[in-house]
Amino acid sequence: MIVNADLHIHSCFSMATSKDMLIDNIAPQAKLKGLQLMGTGDALHPGWLDIIEKSTEYVGGGIYSTEHCDFILTSEIEGEKKIHHLVIIPNIEIAKEIGDKLVSNNKYKDGRPRAKMNGKEIMDLAKEYDCLVGPAHAFTPWTGMYKTFDSIIDCYGRAPDFLELGLSADTDMADTIEELQNIPFLSNSDAHSPWPHRLGREFNQIELQDISFESLKSSIKNNKIKANYGLVPNLGKYHMTACTKCYKLIDPNLAIKNKMKCSCGGTIKRGVDFRISQIATWDTPHHPSHRPPYIHLLPLAEIISMVYDKGVTTKTVQGKWKELIDNIGNEIEILIDAPIDTISKVNEDLVPAIESFRNRSLYINPGGGGKYGEISFDEKLAEKKVEKDNNVTLDNF
Known part of the structure; x- marks a missing residue:
């Protein structure tokens, strides 16, 4: 089984x-x-x-x-x-x-x-x-x-x-x-x-x-x-190197140079992405024959939250989530297997988001320092979000 x-x-x-x-x-x-x-x-x-x-x-x-x-x-x-x-x-x-x-x-x-x-x-x-x-x-x-x-x-x-x-x-x-x-x-x-x-x-x-x-x-x-x-x-909250106080993403080499202290006074935490690069044997993955596929997933409520621009725990999002569950099946089935036509009959607004999730065309403002990443339909909005949050490099610390 x-x-x-x-x-x-x-x-x-x-x-x-x-x-x-x-x-x-x-x-x-x-x-x-x-x-x-x-x-x-x-x-x-x-x-x-x-x-x-x-x-x-x-x-x-x-x-x-x-x-x-x-x-x-x-x-x-x-x-x-x-x-x-x-x-x-x-x-x-x-x-x-x-x-x-x-x-x-x-x-x-x-x-x-x-x-x-x-x-x-x-x-x-x-x-x-x-x-x-x-x-x-x-x-x-x-x-x-x-x-x-x-x-x-x-x-x-x-x-x-x-x-x-x-x-x-x-x-x-x-x-x-x-x-x-x-x-x-x-x-x-x-x-x-x-x-x-x-x-x-x-x-x-x-x-x-x-x-x-x-x-x-x-x-x-x-x-x-x-x-x-x-x-x-x-999307993970420790994926990128970032400050745990202001959540700015910071170039890891600059963070080390500044003894893991941010210009705001907060502590910088080394991101998983950088840590793995430090201990990696190869630049690209070498999957052994027994390794199963890794299938990327997003919580359905997060997708609904993005579409309606409401918090995940709000009545709006939870109500839309329950409507899908009641009419289609469990969340994993809806995200991965349910036909788009079936989803459309319950909530047409969500169809573009589910399709974008499945074809991996959603844009992500990465997480770090204890803050989860954020998803978006729009690449330009995602880029603006990164700029707004002051992604810090060696040039602009």
Whole structure:
């Protein structure tokens, strides 16, 4: 069977996360998105495990089921040097044991525990319990593994089970790095709220023998990921080198020369695009034969927001989104497979936008410094937006 899976989200117990991140909200929204398998996130937090047990039915094989979708236990762990690691866990009993062994002074203060352990120690603990483990959003400048290490082996001592690309990178970018040739890539949302413009904004299409931990483990290890779906990388909020205060895009060499301080007084964060160029083996991607395609995706609500020039969470946008879902199907089907004639019968205004998304003719003002990129129909408007935001080069710092 082919399953759409988003394996990295957070619960209401994590910092900067919506109080609505509960199973009873996540599950129906996942179904509307078109996802069949969800990671629980935060599976080392006792309070979240209690909610999982009360809100789902354990059907065996490490799967906790609802009427809308299935869940598998996952957790992000912040280790030494503030590096984030993603762990996929066989069952609740093992999650509790790992939580007990995690070296941390305040492990249950946050849904994402902070451990006094390096990557090798976290991997060893995960492997002791037959978990899957790899770097979360590996290239991001705050908490990605490559912000600190030039090699994945330097972090873990051996190859991890997978590497999570993160919202600001895709397969083309990661496959310029030779050491990643034999490592499977995951694309997950890292959602902090349950709404479909966040949930499943990146996901994996995986061939599974059945829905179980062992089947997922086998599929990841044996290259049964059929496709990675995710944002166009320059929409990611850390794609370009930029100031975290004024969000100006800044030439990376100039940023380094100025000790990562912006002229406004803010801190400059090295973009994923530049970081990958620093550690890349090749100028162009070298995709191994087992690498699945990476299919760029945009949240449907973001497209509706652009067309109507209204905020994503406004009644206008959410109403148009629900009308499409009610009349056509889940969001993934609408974005990728639904005939244009079918979409036109529900909302003719959106047809040019959906067509532009599918033929990749939308223009993007890239993100950086913690601000997401913006999409536009009009190249000139996009260029004006870049000029307005003062894209800083060596000539105009």
